[in-house]
Amino acid sequence: MKHYDWQGYNCAYDRIDPPTGxxxxxxxxxxxxxxxxxxxxxxxxxxxxxxxxxxxxVIYNPDLLGCGESDLPRVAYHPDDWGQQLQKLVTDIIQEPVVIVTQGALFPVALSCAELFPEQVKAIALSGPPAWRLMTNPTQPQQQNVAWNLFDTPLGAAFYQYARRRKFLASFSERQLFGDPADIDDNWLDRLQADSAKAATRHAVFAFLSGFWRQDYQAAIESLTCPTLAVFGKQASSVTKGYSESAEKRLAEYLEHLPHGEGCLISGRNVLPYEATDAFVNVVRPFVDALT
Structure with a gap:
């Protein structure tokens, strides 16, 4: 594990080189x-x-601020906060164009990166991005702030302790994340419990649940200049109520708006790099190889 400083915060990341050569x-x-x-x-x-x-x-794998072994300040995080954190990593440490691979509703962070340092974002690969309507239908700032202020109370802290119980994590994973309950293994549940043991990790989670990432990103997506790959699980679903459509429709909507987009469906549901690792690698590899 390595560290760097961003705005006085300690940010953790791993650099993983190929095992040989x-x-x-x-x-x-x-x-x-x-x-x-x-x-x-x-x-x-x-x-x-x-x-x-x-x-x-070479793979760079950072902990976003508020998560893992990075600092855990009590902040209402927005995608641009994490985008600026990653800008420091790319411009000061990596110092060359990168291929961003992002999971789920963190697509807005990748969009922030593409706006903040476009010349160093060579391409973006998306694993299960949100339904198109979620990416273009913002929540109101007042609603976001009300939710954050409610979470940022002793009641919110108590809810977080409830939410990190193994039974709850297993149930949520089965209802919302995995296509096959058999893929919810001890490693998944053990790591969720271990990383949520620090109570301050709740701030990033609550900022996400408050909807600070929910903006209208249509113009930003349609302005992307880099190649973009959208990968959806055939059983893809939305955690947010009221956003139900087929994986085929999700993919079609993204391809309609991505100026340099391509995409595909693979096995799995919403956490493809974990539940369908080999299938996900097999579709990202040719996308990355074609860039060189």
Whole structure:
């Protein structure tokens, strides 16, 4: 694990080189999802499978601020906060264009990166991004602030302790994340519980649940100049109520608006790099190889 400073905060990340030989190709920059106990460990299976497949890209795997082993300030995080954190990592440490691989509703962070340092974002690969209507239908700032102020109370702290119980995590994972309950293994639940043991990790989760990421991103998406790959699980679903449509429709809507987009459906539901690792690697590999 390595660290760097951004605005006085300590930010943790891993640099993973291929196990043998010299690195080649563009570095990958991974953006993990936000949720109870989630941090950069989410990508471990993907990283191992990527290098086992013969790919030689260096991989940078950061903990976003408020998660994992980065500092955990009491902040109402917005996508641009994390985008600026990653800008420091790319411009000062990586110092070359990267391929961003992002999970789920952290697509807005990748969009922030593409706006903040476009010349150093070579391409973006999306794992299960939100339904198109979620990406274009913002919540009102007043509603976001009311939710944050409610979460930022002793009641919110108590709810977080409830939400990190193993039974709740298993139930939520089965209802909302995994296509096959058999894929919800001890490693998944153990890591969620371990990483949520620090009570201050709740701030990033509550900022996410408050909807600070919910903006209208249509113009930003239609302005992307880099190649973009959208990968959906065939069983894709929305955690947010009222946003139900087929995976085929989700993919079609993204491809309609991504100026340099391509996409596909694979097995799995909403956490493809974990539940369908090999299938996800197999579709991202040719996308990345075609960039060089």
């Amino acid at each position: 010299e690195p080649s190709g563009s570095p990958l920059l991974l953006i993990h999802p936000i949720g109870v106990g989630l941090s950069r460990w989410f990508w471990t299976r993907f990283i191992n499978a990527w290098h086992e497949s013969g790919q030689r890209n």
